[in-house]
Amino acid sequence: MTIRRRISPNHDARPEGGRIDMLVLHYTGMKTAAEAIDRLCDPAAKVSAHYVVDEDGTVWQLVEESRRAWHAGVSFWQGTRNVNSVSIGIEIVNPGHEWGYRTFPEAQMQALEGLARDLVRRHPIPPDRVVGHSDVAPLRKQDPGELFDWERLARNGIGLWPGAGAAAPPGISDAQAMLATIGYEAPATGSLDDETRHVLIAFQRHFRPRGIDGRLDDETGSRLAAVAREVGALRAGRSHP
Ligand SMILES: [Zn+2]
Secondary structure (H helix, E strand, C coil): CCEEECCCCCEEECCCCCCCCEEEEEECCCCCHHHHHHHHCCCCCCCCCCEEECCCCCEEECCCCCEEECCCCCCEECCEECHHHHEEEEEECCCHHHHCCCCCCHHHHHHHHHHHHHHHHHCCCCHHHEEEHHHHCCCCCCCCCCCCCHHHHHHCCCCCCCCCCCCCCCCHHHHHHHHHHHCCCCCCCCCCCHHHHHHHHHHHHHHCCCCCCCCCCHHHHHHHHHHHHHHHHHHHHHHCC
16 A cells, blocks of 8 residues: 655654554545645644545555544543544545535545554554544544444454344443443433433444434444443453453
């Protein structure tokens, strides 16, 4: 894969240790790729990403992987705050919900898969730590959104996509606990409050994209149970070396 370079000044040092064990996917949410790349390289904007994948499959690198790019903002996943410190950020060119959200083209998906496969091979990034921006900031973000094909990515060895095994749909308290197991910052209120609905919407965008209404219907519930079971097993495996 050919990787083209643009230099973004928007990065700083990763904290001590410099571990990289997460991958965060975004869409650019701007009208054109050029406009997005300009912004990601603009010192005044104070945002960046390590990579940008254009719709024609061109891959740009803006920030060295060893440096902390500024892509996720205020964020949380599996107990980690400031996800930027431990992650690689990829911006996928798409106008997004604001400017005409559209299907991610084949050439773009292939390029993204090549890049992401290489990243999860070179860094210790487990499947449950390949996430979307909306997963780590569900109250603020929608990207990369419900048109993004997470299932396809998982088939190619990137990220998590449990099979359609039967799992009993949980009640709301259990659902909140399952969201937390997966990695979301989910409240434990025992009720379907506003914040919980936002987290459920983020979950649906990623794991049940055909309906994103924030309701705990049976399909969402059993999907939630299936994902939580798989992530629980992965996380337990990591804590017992
Ligand atoms: Zn984003």
